[in-house]
Amino acid sequence: MAFSSSRASSLLLGHGRCARFLCYSSSSSFPEHISFIKEMAATQPPHYLSQLLGILNARGESILSPGAKQGLMPLAIPLSKSSSGSVTALLRWPTAPTGMEMPVVEVCKHGVWLLAKNVDQFIHRILVEEDANSCQNRSDELFHAASDAGAKLYKKGDFSKSGITDIDVYLLRKVGLFPDVLERKVMQQFEKGDHVSALVTGEFYTRKNHFPGFARPFVFNAQVLLKVGRILEAKDAARGALKSPWWTLGCKYHEVARIAEWEDEQIEYRTKKLTEEGRQEDLNRGKPPFQIALDEAAFLLDLASVEGTWDNSLGQIAECYKEAGLHDIARFVQYKD
Incomplete structure (x- = not known):
């Protein structure tokens, strides 16, 4: 939900x-x-x-x-x-x-x-x-x-x-695409018994140029596929969703992880990437330090989204953006009245 x-x-x-x-x-x-x-x-x-x-x-x-x-x-x-x-x-x-x-x-x-x-x-x-x-x-x-x-x-x-x-x-037709409107349209198609149209609309929702950067379309498509018994495709869609920022899932992380048939693997992967060992592995593979820092900021945001404990990670996130050269973003992330 x-x-x-x-x-x-x-x-x-x-x-x-x-x-x-x-x-x-x-x-x-x-x-x-x-x-x-x-x-x-x-x-x-x-x-x-x-x-x-x-x-x-x-x-x-x-x-x-x-x-x-x-x-x-x-x-x-x-x-x-x-x-x-x-x-x-x-x-x-x-x-x-x-x-x-x-x-x-x-x-x-x-x-x-x-x-x-x-x-x-x-x-x-x-x-x-x-x-x-x-x-x-x-x-x-x-x-x-x-x-x-x-x-x-x-x-x-x-x-x-x-x-x-x-x-x-x-x-x-006249204004633009909106996630809630597309999802409502799919559910209406299901209510009418038109599963083919529902699947087509669900797939349309996931097109890259529609909502770039957001995982929600892939989560919803996974739920639609699951609804019609296409379990393997639903699992793939859920795993695809978890490649985008978790704070854009539109639901709790574990709801998507269940469809993906992952337990805590992705949480453990991100946690390891934030260790000195994980950083050294990336450096050894030739990943630029600024990209490593950006990835670490993204992983910290993902992990914070699981429980919604944002303020606990602000200092670490800001430090990552500073290392990536995004000093303005670091200052913005930490600012609050």
Whole structure:
């Protein structure tokens, strides 16, 4: 079962030592997040980030300090917290896969759930869903908060004018691909008894260019294959998922390891790689020291995700990024209000 909230599957405001990064829900421009991303995360903030924060605030979420990272997956930049307790954030990849420069994620105990590949896509989806489902007053409020982003991304009424009655179909055709929408589509196909279409959609979900860097599509495909009794293929898919960051699995590590028919082999492998003996083996094979350091940081993140004990490993992870020459990432990983 996925560890995402119902929003994905269907910290409140920080007061820290660095006052310039505190943000307030009454803000309309949210300059603190812009400054934090530039100065601490050492990257360019998404163009419509302020508009997204305004939308999240307008729909009743508490805006968080971007430095309120205590206990969270350390590559996340918090944006807001909903009444149910789910945290929406941006993901700051140390070395971003192409097309995944700064995705929008929901932060969970064991990692993150991908909400959208970028801020524009997430705003577009929110506006479509509000236009289709919400009362007039709230819909107007969100469109007002979206400001020029709304004018660019979605014109109110376009959903009804499209003639498409299924909102998931509209999202996939007009907005983009979303993990929860694709998974829901597969389950609907199963409910209709159309196992062939379900398998095809599950395979489509795993294409490399759709969600690069994320293991979740392979986990779900393994679950689909298992559902139809294709045990060997399910095992292969699960093993493929565990080659990606474990904090992108969308569920607990052991749920995937069971399908892969692995016990603690992968945990033991990563633990050994973090020893001096493991490092020396890599050096003897000719692996560059900076790559060894990056791999060690990735292994530490994987191991921390198993129990969700992120803060225990921050110092070690930061040291690995320093050894790899990523000093900005090291500073960002350790920062919290």
